Amino acid sequence: MTAETADLIERLTKATWPDRELDCLIWAAINDHDVRYDSNGSVVAIPRPRPTKEFRIGFIDHGMVERNFYTAGYPSSATPTYTASLDAALTLVPEGLYWLVSEGRTRETEPLGGAQVFRPSYLVKPLAEAEHESAVIALVIVALKARAALA
Numbered sequence: 001m002t003a004e005t006a007d008l009i010e011r012l013t014k015a016t017w018p019d020r021e022l023d024c025l026i027w028a029a030i031n032d033h034d035v036r037y038d039s040n041g042s043v044v045a046i047p048r049p050r051p052t053k054e055f056r057i058g059f060i061d062h063g064m065v066e067r068n069f070y071t072a073g074y075p076s077s078a079t080p081t082y083t084a085s086l087d088a089a090l091t092l093v094p095e096g097l098y099w100l101v102s103e104g105r106t107r108e109t110e111p112l113g114g115a116q117v118f119r120p121s122y123l124v125k126p127l128a129e130a131e132h133e134s135a136v137i138a139l140v141i142v143a144l145k146a147r148a149a150l151a
Contacts, residue, residue, distance in 0.1 A: 001148035004029055012141050013132065018084035021069035024057045026140065027079045030092065030147070043069075082140050089136050092143035093117060094150055097127065099142075103135045115139040117146040 008025060015022060024043065028035050033045040035057075043058040057079075061068045071079060080088035086101070093099050094117075101115040113135025116126040128145035132138040 001145075001151075005144055005148050009141055009144055012083070012137055012144075015083065015137055016133070018081065018134075018136075019069070020071055020079075020081070021058060021060075023079050023082045023084075024069075024071060026082050026092070026144070028057065029144075042072075083134075083137055086136050086139065089139040089143065092140060092147070094143070094146055096120065097146060098123065099139070101135050101139045111138070113138040115142040117142050 008022070008029060011022060011025075021043070024045075025035060027033075028045045032048045034048060036044045036046060036054075037060070038044060041060045042056050043060065044054050045057045046052070046054040056072045059070045059072050061070065080091060082088045082092060090099070098118040098120060099115065100118070101113070103113050105112060111131040112133050114129070114131045115135065115138040116129040118126055127149055128142045130138045130141035130145065132141060
């Protein structure tokens with residue numbers, strides 16, 4: 001697993017609600033782009049390999065009360081809402097794998113959502129699994145783990 005993927009998974013694990021900044025960072029990661037945060041608040045995507053044209057995918061406004069993230073221009077305005085939509089999150093699951101996502105608790109202290117990804121030939125042991133208060137974010141996490149495991 002790359003450091004970039006590990007960082008994304010850590011940030012997703014700590015997320016408490018859908019997050020457009022994370023959606024853009026996921027888009028950049030799966031489309032082979034590096035990301036740079038500029039001092040003026042811009043979040044810039046740089047396609048690999050270099051040298052190629054970079055473009056702004058978002059803008060950070062530190063705000064009076066909380067930090068805000070706004071998408072900016074193409075492709076971020078069209079970036080799927082991976083952390084909010086089950087359909088968008090499913091597009092992250094590698095082709096040909098089986099998946100399972102559910103909501104529910106058996107104990108008060110466990111997260112509400114859970115997700116697993118399996119190889120078709122081995123349905124007993126998951127390739128990757130994750131839990132989160134949001135079943136959608138759990139699916140995003142497990143999809144990124146599965147991509148890393150297959151890389």
